[in-house]
Amino acid sequence: MMPHDMRRYLFLFHYDPAGAFLDKIDLGKWRASRICIAADNSVWTLSGEEEGGHALYSPDQGVLRNYKFGPGFVQAGVPRSNFPQEFQNFYQNGNVAIDCSGDKIHALTDDGQWIEYTPGGDFTITKVERLSHTEADYYKLSGFAYLDENHIYGFMESRPGKELPNVFAELLPAADGKGLQWVEIPDKALPANNHPPESKPNPDSNDPPQPPITVTALLGADHESGERLVYRTSADDKVLWSKPLFASAPTPADPPEK
Numbered sequence: 001m002m003p004h005d006m007r008r009y010l011f012l013f014h015y016d017p018a019g020a021f022l023d024k025i026d027l028g029k030w031r032a033s034r035i036c037i038a039a040d041n042s043v044w045t046l047s048g049e050e051e052g053g054h055a056l057y058s059p060d061q062g063v064l065r066n067y068k069f070g071p072g073f074v075q076a077g078v079p080r081s082n083f084p085q086e087f088q089n090f091y092q093n094g095n096v097a098i099d100c101s102g103d104k105i106h107a108l109t110d111d112g113q114w115i116e117y118t119p120g121g122d123f124t125i126t127k128v129e130r131l132s133h134t135e136a137d138y139y140k141l142s143g144f145a146y147l148d149e150n151h152i153y154g155f156m157e158s159r160p161g162k163e164l165p166n167v168f169a170e171l172l173p174a175a176d177g178k179g180l181q182w183v184e185i186p187d188k189a190l191p192a193n194n195h196p197p198e199s200k201p202n203p204d205s206n207d208p209p210q211p212p213i214t215v216t217a218l219l220g221a222d223h224e225s226g227e228r229l230v231y232r233t234s235a236d237d238k239v240l241w242s243k244p245l246f247a248s249a250p251t252p253a254d255p256p257e258k
Helices: none
Strands: 011-015 021-026 030-037 043-051 062-068 072-079 097-099 105-109 113-117 123-129 139-147 151-158 167-173 180-184 215-222 228-233 236-242
Touching: 030 097, 043 097, 043 105, 062 105, 072 113, 072 123, 097 139, 105 139, 139 228, 151 215
Parallel strands: 123 180, 139 215
Antiparallel strands: 011 021, 030 043, 043 062, 062 072, 097 105, 105 113, 113 123, 139 151, 151 167, 167 180, 215 228, 228 236
């Protein structure tokens, strides 16, 4: 599920590699706005409770919920009471994401909270400041990736009706040290924009300067081959893997482009 997906899911489905249906879990009154697969093959969701099309405020129910095919619901964490009641629809809007690739569950809520939860244990909630951009209110998250050691990346697109440049950003400590903030990553940080030209351009040429290469889609993280980002750029339609994204050159161990 990409972060721009606004739907709220009522079921979890399990298929084999050939596409044959195996099992399904009915979430009941709960609606999953984001899902991720943990190392034990269980499914974690960022969820809220709903009845008759209206969100319910369930202060004692956990918004991070764990399911396994067969047993069904397993456990929940981070009670809803940790969030202001006026944001009871936080789980169903656009700027949300979840990752459960390591020993913790990480989630981003639409009301600007970053959750780190150890299943069966403690959790922390950190306030996320707006994107450091003059028109931050007009952006929505459309791509997300969490890499180990707390490296968090997001791709922001302008909302309908606005013709704003896309923003590729990293979630970093805020200037006041009290929270986190999305900070734009400059185009020049991309490997393709760091390489010196093979020859100097002809000063008498009338050819327009080439635009910088930018990220056009952030597809997620590849945790199986060294914590790499998976993304596309404006150079072409190839899907690229990179660790780190801002290295000066790819390493021989890089997987082939697809």
